[in-house]
Amino acid sequence: MLSVLQWFIGLGSTVFLPIIIFILGIIFGVKPAKAAISGFTVGIGSIGLNLVIGLLSDNLGTAIQVMGEHYGFSLNIMDIGCGVGGPLAFSTTLGIILIPMSLIVNLLFVMLGWTINVDIWNFWFPCFLGLVAQAVTGNFVTGILGALVAVMLQWLLADIFQKKVSEFFGYPGIAISHMMALSGALIAVPLNWIFDRIPGFNKIEADSETIAKRFGFFGDTVVIGIIIGMIVGFLAKYDFAKAAQLGMATGAVMKIMPKMVAMFMEGLMPIAEAAKEFANKRLGGRSVNIGMDAALTVGHSTVMSTNLLMVPISLALAIILPGNQTLPFGDLAFYAFGICLMIPIFRGNVVRSIVGCSIYMVSMLYLSTWLAPIITNVFKIAHYNVGTSGQVTSVLCGIWPAGLFAVATKSLGNIGLAVIGVVVIALLVYVNKIRAQKEN
Known part of the structure; x- marks a missing residue:
């Protein structure tokens, strides 16, 4: 059984995701040909997203790392990046066992009319917390x-923010079930409450459309991407030609990413619509949301703009924060996955997003520093060689669920986790039963 699961995961998300979409389509009553086309379209959209993210990583990510080497000399814990998290998690016995266990729990949730999560790849983060x-x-x-x-906990957060996220991004019936992104959304709620009560600051209206109108040519997201890319290039001490090439590559990401997300959604919508009909017929009208990757949200103009601006901000914070030892490195090009769901809470306001995400970055840097010995031990459990670098960490893994699980197990062991589990189950019942009834 374990070898079969390892083989399936080894197919890669661009292969196993279309298979899952096809199977879901059949279960929800979609004709086989239409279900297959939906699966293929989602797979192609996923490949497109990976290509664009690869373009961002290969160009901007490399420049950012060079920049980090120039300006992060006083920091001694390397941010190895969350990109290794999935392969690491699924290379462990715990990771492989978690998949069937999670699917069984998810089946129970579906029968209750809660979220069905097809984003199997992002089971890696719950596994990482384990x-x-x-x-x-x-x-x-x-x-x-x-x-x-x-x-x-991941599904609870997905259910809590489903309505807000789906309305903002225009994805009916879709829930984002990506722990890194959901963790930021929870932090954004109290921050936005505070922002609403700061005189002057609460009057600033600066969504991407407003900025585009006010600044004209320089407010266009493509132009913003080109400018930021070139600035990063110059900070990395590139010559003009190389900095200009980096600027064009970054601008291309800003233009192409939304189109790849649109293709992804083109494949998902028939399944989402069929799921709604299935719920009406078989589950007494209870809605079933489809859990998906945060990659669906990173193409939004405010998400992309904030993501690019967080690069120099995070490096500056890392250098000036007293007690921080983490050198942002591996995660620099992927902040979008940690901040994307904060943007709907800030109502797409660019100024609030930059300020709020900067405050969140402070907590991630400190937590990733504190968690470094534990994360290094996680790598050792998975038999990963961290070399002679001493301790390693990940900025995007320095989020409150990781801190919560570390503190709970250090203090109370299994009892601490059981307490968290009871609270999560109680909140799941409240969100999906009591709150849902009030809203209806």
């Missing part, structure tokens, strides 16, 4: 318990 629990206690059973609690 590995954090295991790294703290040295107990494999604690790791399994932690991973299961984390899966339910």
